[in-house]
Amino acid sequence: xxxxxxxxxxxxxxxxxxxxxxxxxxxxxxxxxxxxxxxxxxxxxxxxxxxxxxxxxxxxxxxxxxxxxxxxxxxxxxxxxxxxxxxxxxxxxxxxxxxxxxxxxxxxxxxxxxxxxxxxxxxxxxxxxxxxxxxxxxxxxxxxxxxxxxxxxxxxxxxxxxxxxxxxxxxxxxxxxxxxxxxxxxxxxxxxxxxxxxxxxxxxxxxxxxxxxxxxxxxxxxxxxxxxxxxxxxxxx
Amino acid sequence: xxxxxxxxxxxxxxxxxxxxxxxxxxxxxxxxxxxxxxxxxxxxxxxxxxxxxxxxxxxxxxxxxxxxxxxxxxxxxxxxxxxxxxxxxxxxxxxxxxxxx
Numbered sequence: 001x002x003x004x005x006x007x008x009x010x011x012x013x014x015x016x017x018x019x020x021x022x023x024x025x026x027x028x029x030x031x032x033x034x035x036x037x038x039x040x041x042x043x044x045x046x047x048x049x050x051x052x053x054x055x056x057x058x059x060x061x062x063x064x065x066x067x068x069x070x071x072x073x074x075x076x077x078x079x080x081x082x083x084x085x086x087x088x089x090x091x092x093x094x095x096x097x098x099x100x101x102x103x104x105x106x107x108x109x110x111x112x113x114x115x116x117x118x119x120x121x122x123x124x125x126x127x128x129x130x131x132x133x134x135x136x137x138x139x140x141x142x143x144x145x146x147x148x149x150x151x152x153x154x155x156x157x158x159x160x161x162x163x164x165x166x167x168x169x170x171x172x173x174x175x176x177x178x179x180x181x182x183x184x185x186x187x188x189x190x191x192x193x194x195x196x197x198x199x200x201x202x203x204x205x206x207x208x209x210x211x212x213x214x215x216x217x218x219x220x221x222x223x224x225x226x227x228x229x230x231x232x233x234x235x236x237x
Numbered sequence: 238x239x240x241x242x243x244x245x246x247x248x249x250x251x252x253x254x255x256x257x258x259x260x261x262x263x264x265x266x267x268x269x270x271x272x273x274x275x276x277x278x279x280x281x282x283x284x285x286x287x288x289x290x291x292x293x294x295x296x297x298x299x300x301x302x303x304x305x306x307x308x309x310x311x312x313x314x315x316x317x318x319x320x321x322x323x324x325x326x327x328x329x330x331x332x333x334x335x336x337x338x
Contacts, residue, residue, distance in 0.1 A: 015260060023253040030245045030282065039287065039295035056296035057303070065300060072304045079311035083318040131303050208307065215314035218321070 052193025054125040061129065062197045066186045070175070073168045073204060076211050080164065084220040097147040105147045112140035120205050124194065130167075130201040134208025141213025156221040164214065167207030171200050244285035251278030263334045265320045269313060276309045 044056050044064065051059035061069050097105070116136040123129030151160070174196050179185045188196050214221075255275030259268055280302045287298035324330045 012261065015257065019253050019257050022256065023249060026249045026252065027246055030249055030286075031242060033286065034289070035239055036289050036291070037286075038290045040297045041290050041293065041295040044296050045293075056293065057299045060296045060300035061303065065297070068301070068304055072308055075308050076311045079315045082315045086318050086322045129303075131307055135307075212310065212314075215311060215318075218318060 050190055050193075052188060052190060052195075052197055053123075055123065055127065055129075057127065058123050058129050058197070061131075062200060063188055063193065066171075066175075066188075069204075070168075070171050070186070073171060073207065076208065077164065077168060080211050080214055083215055083218065086219065088219045101147055105143050105149075109140050109144060112136055112143070116140070116205065116209065120201055121198075123201060124198065130204040130208060133201075133205040134212065137205060137209025138212030138216070141209060142216045145213065145217060151221075160210070160214070160221070163210045164207060167200075167204035170203035174200055239289070241285045241288040244288075245282045248278040248281030248283075248285060251275070251281060253278075263331045265323070265330055265332070266317075269316045269320065272316075273309065273313060276305070280305060 041056070044060060047064070048054065048056060048059055051063040053059050053062070116133040119128040119136060120130065120133040121128075123133070174188075175186045178187060178189070178196075181189075183189055252275050255271045255273075255278060258271035258274065262268060262271065283298040283302050283305075284294075287295040289295075320330065
């Protein structure tokens, strides 16, 4: 018995030693970086007027490096497809929420939606945008799912899938339309850049929010009448 | 020392702690959490090093981190779903620990 414990302690000591070497190496390389490096901020500031929005992070996300964001939307969708393809999980036991949680969630959900809309709108010239708004929307969805609410069965079929791909489809459509109009792919002409970015962000917010909430739900939701027992708002187990 | 480097070094520390937990713990949930801590460390390094400018911080790493956070959430969700599936299939949620056998 003591031999095994000794072996374990030895293993951990060796691990700590190796990881200290890793930490020192990483720390050294961080500290050896120049004290001041403006990176790409100067170039972003120079071109900010051409982006259609006035907040640099939103400009980078939706205009200068729109490819990243486009592919990131695809990754989100792929993760959900991965979860759905794992098949049905066995039903987890849920307890009915208390009266306070039930009432509070009903009061809070509209506030969540309001905050999400605000974050989406403010993203053009202050910190905010599609990801933040989508996360808030997802938080609202998770809260609703935790308090026992389930979307109605008709929404679980085609409408849910359309909402999930809406952001990606809007993004790709915008990119292709711009290309057909004579610009390069994902190059937004200044006259419509602001409107296009807001449109893409609105679609992305909805899709991100619903996708994250669907990820929280776990397995693919039942679509037929037979398995979808709990429907409608307030239906509890 | 510059405050940006202090945060970056904290990020390095978080990353290393995450690697330690990833290796030591056998419970899959702890491993997933450890990977998340590692990711947070990387995000912290990126955001901290973006602040080494005269005026406003470099927005490009910030945009990368925002994208990264959402990808990390979805990857975590997928990992958790895989973990639950594994538990359903095998009734095990921990990897065999050879160091204590």
